[in-house]
Structure formats: structure tokens, C-alpha cells
Amino acid sequence: MEKLLRALECTDAQKVVYATFALQDSIERWWSGTEQLLRMELGRNTPITWKKFKEVFNGTYFPDIVRDQKAREFFDLVQGTMTVEEYAAKFVKLSRFAPYLIPNEPKKICKFQKGLNDRIHPLIIASGVGTFIETMKRAISLEEDFKCNPGSKEDEKKQEPFNY
Template sequence: MACPEGKKVAFGTYTLVEEVEYWWENTHQCLEAEGQDVTWDVFKRVFLEKYFPKDVRNKKEMEILELKQGNMTVAKYATKFEELVRYFPHYQGRDGESSKCVKFLNGLGPEVKQVVNYQGVRQFPLLVNMC
């Protein structure tokens, strides 16, 4: 959603319910008591630490590191890739677009990779369409 940066925490936390809502009330108080400015990045960090544990993150990281097209279609590979890549900030935003493309290309089957790799495309949607 097109939500201004300064409103993201308020909007995001408004949707929390039950145990998660109680967790956030307590965590928010602790962060403020420590003098931390509760930005969207801070919220995401503490939320993921709590609800996306390190062992699960490690498993997802291994999945994306080992992901190869294999016998999948390009569309199926792209879907699986996008499902996994969303967990990794390194591949997000404008700065991560090129790394995301390199990782995607690296997992393609040799016949597709050979044709597309030399194009130098570093915009992910365009790269997927070319494949």
C-alpha cells in the first residue's frame, strides 16, 4: 500500500490481534524506554526476530542458495525464487535488484542461461519475461 514512511508502524501494528498485539504493546514500551525511535525498519527487525526465528531463516537461506531451475519451467522457478527472495533484505529495493538478477540467472538451466546471461539485464521483471 502507498503508506507514508512515518505512518507504516501505526498502520502495520493496527492490524495486529491477540497474542501478537500484546507482544507489540510490551515490545513498543521497552523500545521507547530504551530511547529507540520506533521506525518501520526497527519494527520489522523486532517482529522478524520474534516470529521468524533464526533456524527458520537459516532454512530459507539454504533453500534460496540451493535453488536451481532443474526440471521446473521458468515460470515455476521464478515463482519459487520470488517466494524465497522476499525473506532477504539483500535482494530488496533498488540496490538489491542487480544481485537478485544475478542469483536468478545463476539458478537457471544452462540452455536458458546461455541465451539470457549475455543480455546484461538487471531489472528482475524484464529478466523473467526474457527467460
């Protein structure tokens, strides 16, 4: 929703009007009552800001305990049995709950790399990619290579080095 409102270059007041227009069923009924309470609290002629709307909405439908759980889930996130693509999607989705863990691109890359599985992680580190997108693409590419060439780590260790 916010992405759309930014693209439309809505004012603060328009964001509230458009967002509340999109509410349905029980959430629409919740807003009807909440809006009246806010107007009494703020004053009839004081507009409800987008910041205030989000604060009240998130406080009701997305309490701190849920946000904290999602931040913890992001903190503990590792690839495990997920594909790199699934891991990356979950990484991006959960990262918004703990932006303080990835305040810049290098920290974001580092966090993502640390969660990759043991077969991909060292190769990503060695490749020295510089952006999150490059890191993700390289990891997906490596995973695809492993699927096409399913040799085990034991097979790799048994191979003799080539002597001239």
C-alpha cells in the same frame, strides 16, 4: 505492509501505529506486552521507531536462524522441475533474504540464469538480455516454445545442417 506505508507516505511514528493496529490475536497480545516493555526501556515519551518495531517483531517472529535458512535456500536455488514462472517467483521471494548475493542488476541476472535448467540456460546466455525482467520473459518464452515444439535434444543433434 511496508509497501502500503510507503505509498501512504507515513511518518515513522505513523508506520508503527498503523502496523500495530493491523495485528490480530496472539500477535496483538504479544505487541501489547512488548510495547509496554519498550516504553519502559526507551522512556515513556520516546516514540518507538519503525526500525525498532521491525527489529523486535522480526526477532520474535522471524529469528536469525530462519532468515539464514532462507538465504541458504536462495543460494542453492535452481529451477529443477519448476516452470520458469514458478522459479522466478521463488527467486524473487527468497532474494530478499540474501541481497548481498545480488547487489546489482548484472549479478541478479547471472544468479537467475545459472539456476535455469540446462535446456534454457545456454539460450538465455546467448540472447544477451540486459535486465532481469527481460531475462525472465525470454526464459518463459523459450519454455513455451519448447512446450509447443517438444523435439528432444537427440532429434536436434540428428538433424543434418543445410548445405547450399
